[in-house]
Amino acid sequence: MVIRRLPETLINQIAAGEVVERPAAVVKELVENAIDAGAGRIDVAVRDGGRVLITVVDDGCGLGPDELTLAVERHATSKLPDDDLLAVTTLGFRGEALPSIGAVSRLTLTSRARGAGDAWSITVEGGAVGAPIPAAHPPGTRIEVRDLFYAVPARLKFLKAPRTELDHIEDVLQRLAMAHPDIGFTLTVGGDQARPLLRFPPSREQGAEARLVRLAAVLGRDFGDHAVPVAATRGDLALSGFAGLPTLHRPTSREQYLYVNGRPVRDKLLFGAVRGAYGDLMPRDRHPMLALFLELPGAEVDVNVHPAKVEVRFRDAQAVRGLLVSALRQALAGAGHRVVSTGGAAVAAFSAPPASSVSSSSPAVGGDGAAAGGGFFHRPPARPSLALAEQATAWQGPASVAPLPGLEAAPSGRPAADMPPVATAYPLGVARTQLHKTYIVAETADGMILVDQHAAHERLVYERFKAALVAPGAEGRLPSQGLLIPEVVELSGAAVRRLLAEAEALARLGLVLESFGNGAVLVREVPALLGQPNLPALVRDLADQLAEWEQASALTERLEAVCASLACHGSVRAGRTLSGEEMNALLRQMEAVPHSGQCGHGRPTYVELKRADIERLFERR
Numbered sequence: 001m002v003i004r005r006l007p008e009t010l011i012n013q014i015a016a017g018e019v020v021e022r023p024a025a026v027v028k029e030l031v032e033n034a035i036d037a038g039a040g041r042i043d044v045a046v047r048d049g050g051r052v053l054i055t056v057v058d059d060g061c062g063l064g065p066d067e068l069t070l071a072v073e074r075h076a077t078s079k080l081p082d083d084d085l086l087a088v089t090t091l092g093f094r095g096e097a098l099p100s101i102g103a104v105s106r107l108t109l110t111s112r113a114r115g116a117g118d119a120w121s122i123t124v125e126g127g128a129v130g131a132p133i134p135a136a137h138p139p140g141t142r143i144e145v146r147d148l149f150y151a152v153p154a155r156l157k158f159l160k161a162p163r164t165e166l167d168h169i170e171d172v173l174q175r176l177a178m179a180h181p182d183i184g185f186t187l188t189v190g191g192d193q194a195r196p197l198l199r200f201p202p203s204r205e206q207g208a209e210a211r212l213v214r215l216a217a218v219l220g221r222d223f224g225d226h227a228v229p230v231a232a233t234r235g236d237l238a239l240s241g242f243a244g245l246p247t248l249h250r251p252t253s254r255e256q257y258l259y260v261n262g263r264p265v266r267d268k269l270l271f272g273a274v275r276g277a278y279g280d281l282m283p284r285d286r287h288p289m290l291a292l293f294l295e296l297p298g299a300e301v302d303v304n305v306h307p308a309k310v311e312v313r314f315r316d317a318q319a320v321r322g323l324l325v326s327a328l329r330q331a332l333a334g335a336g337h338r339v340v341s342t343g344g345a346a347v348a349a350f351s352a353p354p355a356s357s358v359s360s361s362s363p364a365v366g367g368d369g370a371a372a373g374g375g376f377f378h379r380p381p382a383r384p385s386l387a388l389a390e391q392a393t394a395w396q397g398p399a400s401v402a403p404l405p406g407l408e409a410a411p412s413g414r415p416a417a418d419m420p421p422v423a424t425a426y427p428l429g430v431a432r433t434q435l436h437k438t439y440i441v442a443e444t445a446d447g448m449i450l451v452d453q454h455a456a457h458e459r460l461v462y463e464r465f466k467a468a469l470v471a472p473g474a475e476g477r478l479p480s481q482g483l484l485i486p487e488v489v490e491l492s493g494a495a496v497r498r499l500l501a502e503a504e505a506l507a508r509l510g511l512v513l514e515s516f517g518n519g520a521v522l523v524r525e526v527p528a529l530l531g532q533p534n535l536p537a538l539v540r541d542l543a544d545q546l547a548e549w550e551q552a553s554a555l556t557e558r559l560e561a562v563c564a565s566l567a568c569h570g571s572v573r574a575g576r577t578l579s580g581e582e583m584n585a586l587l588r589q590m591e592a593v594p595h596s597g598q599c600g601h602g603r604p605t606y607v608e609l610k611r612a613d614i615e616r617l618f619e620r621r
Helices: 008-019 023-036 065-071 097-103 162-179 207-219 221-225 268-281 317-334 343-351 386-391 453-470 493-501 503-508 535-548 555-570 580-592 611-617
Strands: 041-047 053-058 106-112 119-125 133-135 140-146 184-189 195-200 227-234 237-244 256-260 263-265 290-295 430-435 439-444 447-452 480-490 512-515 520-527 606-610
Touching (some): 023 041, 023 053, 023 097, 023 162, 041 162, 065 106, 162 263, 195 207, 207 221, 207 237, 221 227, 227 317, 268 290, 268 317, 290 317, 430 580, 439 453, 439 580, 447 453, 447 611, 480 535, 493 503, 493 512, 493 520, 606 611
Parallel strands (some): 256 290
Antiparallel strands (some): 041 053, 053 140, 106 119, 119 133, 256 263, 439 447, 447 606, 512 520
């Protein structure tokens, strides 16, 4: 075989295979160039998912005729003035985008430099570069990419449907728009009857407020209303952005937007840090919504490790991960017991009577909101049974039950019926009654709260266990109670070994285990917070948790998973009657404990109904 030098056209096509994967990659490269050119407005138009036409127009610094010729040559760039690959301060730098795009399409680049009297245009068709010619254009640049992949028809077979390719283009533009709220972006779709798909005007606000407005425009109003600011620095590292509350989650990580020096990336290290920060706050197989922006010196990160520039390499990866985890946990802890307050809208949507059950001719009876709803149901509600009527009487005070472990008396020391009017000092209100021995109903200043007593108490117990890991008591462990008759729990040999390997850490939490042969452990003491748990079920769950986290590098993460299991088994169960003091004590502690809006498994602990939501249920507004 004879070694030969490949022709320039084929070299460009190979480079295009690395850089131009699909139409969205073309849009990304061209829009990033516009941002680097200092544009204040960027307009993108596509036809047939980008196959037929992609147009990007900006009002940036523009190019002269000599620069146009260089711009379509390989490895020509204005973004490495010192020839230092570690000093990249722009979004683009490889010098391959325009020639690679021109190698597989019909590319027309028209530009006019700021302050210049004339515009110039140059074409690249299948890698063949034409000469610059005069053109008419305002200051800025216009790039048209027609018939993408016409020069390599085999690549067309790998493209998806136009709607799918358009979705990828939309995602690319949204990611760039979130990082640059001071720039206006538009995306137009279609040919002669084009329609705008995205429109993000430049933000009038400044700083973090401008970023939140843009994020809300992209991610939705729910994110804007239920996101907490994230801001932290550590040495040369700086992190900013917004993170959604743990109860605002999605089935995939698609709505996690991570940026390094303004560049959108999808890096495994950063995603892993996000999972670690939300660990015990998120339901399994659910993912939080967030947008985080990491800034660090160029010498500390290598952005030249992927042709599409979506992956990076950090010099000190552990420092970056530590900053993300600590900053996110601090921001979420500052949110206190806040949860996503969409419960009222959901209840109103599902509680509206069907049209067939409402009479438009029913007489208006009493109340200013009766007639406004268009009538009442045909049939009155059935008469309640005697037992139900007796249960509906007023709250009679605390029930005769054993004290709940870990709950002190409410501040007033009085039952719910004797509590004073709701005060603004109680964000979660005052307990009024208990439903089905499972849910606590509390009245707030402007609505009501429905609390899942098991989930809420589970979070409180869990936080106590976690605190013991950081600052154990005077004896170096949580209080425990010895068993009069130690209990033997049979397990597999592997499960026994996992438990005994963590026996010292479990003893700090108040659970004392000993070996009892090859296939069993002996439980001598249990944490006092747990009351009287089902020990076999508890020990088996702990063994399963340790198996799941066996490969984890951090002992703290494994122990937090153990704490979640302990808290679940030690919390008040559904079906237990609570006294008024216990219910109010639970509410007060929820207000004081961080992350009390969700249990250790990430489920919400309460739902809030504002007074306006209740009025909508009864068609008063």
